[in-house]
Amino acid sequence: MVIDDQTCMVEFALRTMSFYAHESCGWCIPCREGTDWLKKTLTRFHAGFGTRSDIDNIQYLAENMLGRTFCPLGDAAAMPTIAFVKKFRKEFEDHLNGMPCPFAREGVPQLTVV
């Protein structure tokens, strides 16, 4: 997957987690609760209502999903989330100013997650 430097990685993390939360069959708790909790937290965070502790909590939760689910979907949701926070922490911190996504551009629709 190729992603340019104009892409908000918090939004990309949210899009990714929305997919996994939708696909989770709900059989095991770390996947069912973890993907839903991460989706809700990333939604709030991307909207500009995140806190600094959310960043560590997102990583902590994803790390605790890893290896604790019945099928690979839980790991598949956790691994990119851990990488998003580790490699793009600055972009997460840029969302802490109480404003909407700093990557928002005119003409580019903002993510709507249902």
Ligand code: SF4
């Ligand atoms: S890890 Fe697999 S089995 Fe467990 S809830 Fe997720 S999709 Fe279902």
